[in-house]
Amino acid sequence: MFILRGIILLYCIVILVVLPCYRCFSDSDSDTESGSGSSSGTLPAECPTGCSCVEPRRSTDGHRVECRPPWSINNIATINEYNNHVPITELDLRNRISTLPANVFDRLTALTTLDLRYNQISTLSANVFDRLTALTTLYLRSNNISTLPANVFDKLTALKTLDLQTNQISTLPANVFDRLTALTTLYLSSNKISTLPANVFDRLTALTRLSLSWNQISTLPANVFDRLTALTGLYLENNAITTIEPDAFSSFASSLKRLWLDGNRLLFYEDKTFEELTSLTYLQSDCSRLCCLVGDIDYCQPRCEDVHTRDCVTSRHLCPVRNDREISTEYEMYKNEKKARVDDATGSG
Template structure:
């Protein structure tokens, strides 16, 4: 199209150009007057533009249209009046637009449509009336639009639909009524829409679905009823919708899926039922489309009663979204299943493996008794000696007591999981949804995270303290009992905030549901798996997985590195301090010390290094651990650290106690040995 056929005035003008302007030529085909400040359209303003095919007047301030505003535009095909202040449409405003195929009146202030306002638009194919102020549709208001293919009425205030609101629209293929206030659907309201392929009734206030309201739309392929208040799906509600391929029923109040609810939907491929109140699915609810359904969405439902064969017969299923890992095990190997197989639980029990259950009870008994003995024994030791050595012992006592308290929190977590497993034994699948979203699951996950973080931090402080005491025995800059308690107190506050932040975010979202539009941690950060552990050990990314990776993997890896460096410093320092001893004894002590320190590092490495490797491997996609290794790592390796710590670190603490003064064979500090060597020797002997 040449420049002479296209004219643009989209420059924020407030005065409408007159016919006397030189640019107005009789052969003009496109005129763009968008984004100006035009308030009115004078009568016959376009009278000489007999060749005009496209007129764009959107984003102006037009309030009224004169009856003859578009007179003589017999060739006009596209008219855009969107984003204006138009309140009413004169009855014959479009009288001469017999060639018009596209009309956009969206985002205006239109409240009512006159009975014959579209009478002459016999060629119109697309009509936009979305986001206006329309409250009521008159009967037969669209009756003359026999060529109409697409009608958009979304985002209005329509409450009721006349029985013949869409009469004679036999060519209509797409109808959008979403985002209105429609409460009921009259019987046969869509009866004349024999060519309709897409019908959007989402986010209205429809509470009941009459049997004959949607039935008999033989050409319908997509139907959206999401965001309504439908509580029951009557039998044969979708009768004769044999071409329907996608049905959206999410965000309603459906409780039960009856056997005949989806009768005749033999071609259905996508079914969205997420975020309802569904508790029961009848055995034959999906039978009519068992061989055609490819995608099924059931998230946000509390499924309690269903038959496994209902899902087993979905032979063409490629994608399943739900809150039940049990369903993923039922459907078997498909392209995508959320939340995936739960490595810990089965359809019957929260802890699907008996040997994991036995190991957890052993860890609980061992960790509880060991840590309790450590706390009591450390608190019972009273020493009024105010020497420097006693201050060191107090710091060690404080740290080891704090370590025992941290490890006891892991015992609390394990007891919660084991108790819930006993409570739901043999019927876990019925309560899976409620358990994963329960406050108890969130609390258990936060406690487990708090235990792991505080335990590693305490081990790190122990390593730093021992490294300072052994590498710099005469230094006055070391941890005192007071400074140690301050550091521990600050650390506990930080770990509590980090551990319970997802829980607090979830509580805030649930209380201020409509004010908080987004929650980084999702609905159940700790409830992704049945055991309520937020460990990023798989390829699936749930809301907040980056936070879990940073706190569980990043911080613990940093803590372990500091622990390893601390013990290396200890080893080097004590090796140097034995320089004055005889070579044989020194070699024996070095080997003994190396074994002790190597064992310390090795035990910490065994607890956290596999977790770090699996998390990094899963994230990079290089290696995903088998299910048994995943379960063993999460439910045995991490908790076993809490069971070993009270024994291991108490023994090692005893090994590093200052030897008896009477023992002259003890290794001496480097400074002491150097003083001895500087002493003048008796040469007379």
């Protein structure tokens, strides 16, 4: 019995470890000896230490380099510039990396997917991604990034997916996303963002999915989403939102299909903000009254009838009614305070 188990274990090791490494190196060596070298589309003679190389499925594809075995995470803490001239299209670097040298990706001009999730990166140099003009997917989730250089994404004009969730980002530079005109998906959840600059999303006209959940946002300004006319999914759950200013959702009123608002403290909003969401099919909130405003959609939770009176009014602690005299007074006070701050800033009386 013990001998049989040993044979099975040895077989598994050969299949999972020895054969992939042998393929990665032996194929390249044989081609080099025949004089074809790396120009034939075979794997580079040297994979980066601690990584595995995967051949392209088609001759027109680039190579995929994985610096993380499928069953565990390595302990690679630093990386140097990659000097091999064989084109790489996918690079998986989920490890323990804490810093990225400014020129580390300069030779990887064919790269389309870069995965830097689950590292310990705290800062990004302004030019670290400048040569990755073919990149379409960038994962930076679950690092320790606290600030974003204003121009860090400027050269990524082909980027479609940007994942920045689960970091320590507290502020967004006003122009940080301006060159990402092809972006369709942006994840910013689980950070420490408290305010949204007025024009921060203005150039993201192709964006269809925006996640801002699990931040510290308290107010949705009227103009912050003005240019997001293609947006279909907006995730705002578990913030500290008390106020949705009039027309905050008007730019995507006819395109938005899915809206998450639960886990907030919504106090001030206008009925028409939700009544105008004519394409909405899914709404998740803590306020049953919102389900009454959006009408008959595929899914709305909590449902209007769950905490229901004749006028479709819920208890105040869930979601106050705008025509309630006390709430209306509080809302007027909020607007007056906001106007006073604007007057102070502009010097007008």
